[in-house]
Amino acid sequence: MQTFWTACGHQHLTRNERGWLVPSPDYWRLWLQRPEMALVPESCKEEMRLHQALLDAPLMQVSPAQLHAFKDDDARENYELFLRFRDDVESAGSLESAYMAWQRNGNIQMPPLFIDVVVQAIVCNVLADEPDAWIWRAAELLFRRQRITIEGGRVLAGDSDTLDALKATGGLGEMGRLLLEGGAPLKAVDVKVLHKDNEDRYLAQREGLGRYAFLLDMTHEVRNELPHGLILKMVNARSGLKALSVVLARWVQHFLGVSVSIEPVQKVDDPAWRWHVGLDVTATALLNDLYQGQALDEKRQQQLISLFTLRFDNPQDMRADVQGKPVYLGLAMNDQRLLKLKPQNILLNLPLASAV
Incomplete structure (x- = not known):
């Protein structure tokens, strides 16, 4: 490990x-x-x-x-x-x-x-022996609350407790807190988005404030505006959502012993939608309303970070009445732009052929 x-x-x-x-x-x-x-x-x-x-x-x-x-x-x-x-x-x-x-x-x-x-x-x-920094950073979502920021069309997730501590102390611990209370100016803390240029530094961090001071880019699709009004859409090769998909698939395999494939998607256009799982409290409520045909206002739509499709590699592992159908997953932030993923949801609510 x-x-x-x-x-x-x-x-x-x-x-x-x-x-x-x-x-x-x-x-x-x-x-x-x-x-x-x-x-x-x-x-x-x-x-x-x-x-x-x-x-x-x-x-x-x-x-x-x-x-x-x-x-x-x-x-x-x-x-x-x-x-x-x-x-x-x-x-x-x-x-x-x-x-x-x-x-x-x-x-x-x-x-x-x-x-x-x-x-x-x-x-x-x-994740034992996993070398990929993005997968490790995405795995933090399973046990640490995230603060979501939308900046220039990018969706960034930062560790909520760490960002709050940095804001309160300037990254200097109790000394920084005292300096701030005394009115002393402090240099802004440099919080970096996880990138290929700093992935080694992320993996080298141990415990302490710096361990969780890296932002995860959750943008799945990048839009580039070209001349003549053309828009080029490209999938972000280092999307935190793709990394999270890997983590969740391994999480399911580890606990339930079934192999699944998970992919982030931008929308669900499926008239035969049969099963869904919210990965957090907000997403559960949103997906329930969508499943029942209720329209979401603009504010609630903006809370939805991403949807995912989950497919069983072996359809026989699914309940007979939904065999071969995709399971839709949702990830959302609350009104305060906070995300607390509930990893137990995907374990308790999948349509398994038999109890595990």
């Missing part, structure tokens, strides 16, 4: 016979070192005692009395969530099994942070 994204702990996971990820004791130790679990000067003796005991034996059973002895309610809740998460994964046997169990339950008790870190580790597994 790649050596970046180590904060998600993929380096402390091993593959079982199915190729799914099994945690080691060091994986749980890494969680205990996260900011949510790490000791602070205010930590009480009971918390410090339990924290050390878990570092020594990450799978030890913890009694309610041990948690009740904590003086800080927030610390107690963090430990309760961590222990529930640990026990769910250990009981399921792998991160993938636990992830699917949480999603199928329909009433997810885990905080979004826990889910996103799990997805990130699974993505590392899905």
Whole structure:
């Protein structure tokens, strides 16, 4: 696997016979070192005692009395969530099994942070040995919220948390925040669109602010106006949508064991439209309305980033009543131009011939 994204702990996971990820004791130790679990000067003796005991034996059973002895309610809740998460994964046997169990339950008790870190580790597994920077950058959409900007006809996706932090600190951390509050001018942070000239720099980034400071060009089709009113349309060879299609196809293969092909498209012109899946909350609502024949106003149309066609390589893997038909996928931003992809949607809502 790649050596970046180590904060998600993929380096402390091993593959079982199915190729799914099994945690080691060091994986749980890494969680205990996260900011949510790490000791602070205010930590009480009971918390410090339990924290050390878990570092020594990450799978030890913890009694309610041990948690009740904590003086800080927030610390107690963090430990309760961590222990529930640990026990769910250990009981399921792998991160993938636990992830699917949480999603199928329909009433997810885990905080979004826990889910996103799990997805990130699974993505590392899905993309093991992948050399393409665009595919890795597109994979970030599965676990990190994106802010969408439309500039000169190009659709650019930037990591929302990173852009907010850069805006607040000038890229200089807490020192930058203090300087800004004091009125000191700061040099604008140079956020680059991922390009062939900087792909090596992207892959060389490890953790920290710079890890997610690359924009992804989500423009699928480039329009060039030629003399005499002619317009030349060309497919963007380095479209982030094509890279995302690769990621999603591998995601499906990894979890469901079925091979699919996914392609971005600009519109759906299919009177026999039978099945669709929204890849996020906004896209789900948009596709439902389109499927029911409802017209979208201009504002809602502009929220739609792209459509995709998904086809099963083996039609026998599909339900008999839709066999051979394409599945349409949608990707959209909300009113604040934010995109939070829900990778579980494509796993739970495909028309499979049999339950996986």
